[in-house]
Amino acid sequence: MKKEKAQxxxxxxxxxxxxxxxxxxxxxxxxxEVLNHYVLDPTLHQLSFYEILFIEQGKGIFSLDDHKMTIAPGTIIFTSPGQVRHWDIEEPVKGYTLFFEKEFLHLFFSDHLFLYRFQYFHQYSRPAEMQMPEKAFAQCLKLVHTIEQEFSGLQNDSSHLIRAILYQLLVVLNRYYANTYHLQSDTSVHADFYRFRALLEKEFRAHHDMLSYTKMLNISPGNLRKLCKQYSGLSAQQMIHQKLISEIKKALFYNKSAKEITYEFGFSDPSNFNRFFKKLTGATPQQYKDQL
Incomplete structure (x- = not known):
């Protein structure tokens, strides 16, 4: 990976x-522990790709957008593209980082919704980390080690073998994540739910109401409500609001004004934006910025 000038x-x-x-x-x-100026650099940074961190040793706090998580042995952290990260390390961190572009899987599976099938990626209403039991964590590390060994002697067909192991690892992690947070773990649930998740990532700035998405997806409001409740535990409108609030908090973190956010996120005026934010968070945008 390479580092770019400050965004x-x-x-x-x-x-x-x-x-x-x-x-x-x-x-x-x-x-x-050896990727200096990347994960051990205390500056704010973000990735343009997906990453899974496997923490074997260490202590501290890892911040992802506005969510803080405790670094401890057995912790697994999931990062989706564009999330702002920060390390605050108290004791040296050791472990593995596994990172990839979406095309590594999309091109093989011919499924642009593939990564939305896993609950831990593009997650904005639940934690982006989980603590695994020692035995389960060790089983995941075995798969990680297998990938590492393949990198030590790459061959023409290595990408196929690595992709197969990664797929197995993603499914295993999805089962544990779903079990930890009481979610649907089956990656073969109704495709319309994944279509909604993918569409929401692209359209949340322009469309804030559920009916807009049902029209774009060509499904009934009742079906979308049922699918979202069944597979996420949230209503479709709650998912839209959670995504909006997550991205607005990031904009406030970048010190954008209410006027700028109003324009960027399609609110009618700053007062409407302020009311929306306070209703969902209990604080005004300025109060949230003051807390930051």
Whole structure:
């Protein structure tokens, strides 16, 4: 991966290096403790790709957008593209980072909704981390080690083997995540739910109401309500609001004004935006910025 100039005054963006190994390989793996100026750099940063962190040792706080999580052995952290991250390390962190571009899986499975099938990615209403029992964590690390070993002697067909192991790992992690937070774990649930999740990521700034999405998806409001409640535990409108609030908080973190956010997120005027934010969070945008 490479580091880019600061996107704002303080936030850096890291992009994937697809030809690091002399051929295009859209997945990489490394030890957390040796990737200096990436995960151990205390500056604010974000990734343009997906990442899974496996914490074996260490202590501290890892912040993802406005959510803080405790770093401890057995912790697994999931990052989706664009989320703002920050490390506050109290004791040296050791473990693995596994990161990849979406095309590494999309091109093989021919499914642009594939990564939305896993509950932990593009998650804005539940934690982006989980604590695994020692035995289960060790089983996941075995798969990680297998991927690491393949990188030590890459062959022409290595991408296929790595992709197969990654798929197995993603499914295993999804089962544990769903069990931890009492969610639907089956990745073969109704495709309209995944279509809604993917569409929401693209359209949340322009469309704030459920009916707009039912029209774009060409499904009935009743069906969308039922699917969202069944597979996420939230209503469709709650999912829309949770996504909006998550991104608005990020904009406030970047110190954007109410006027700028009103325009960017399609609110009719700043007062309407202020009312929406306070209703959902219990605080005004200015109060939230003061807390930051």
């Amino acid at each position: 704002t005054a303080k936030v850096k963006t890291y992009h994937f290096l697809p030809n690091k190994y002399g051929r295009e390989l859209l997945l990489d793996i490394g030890r957390v």
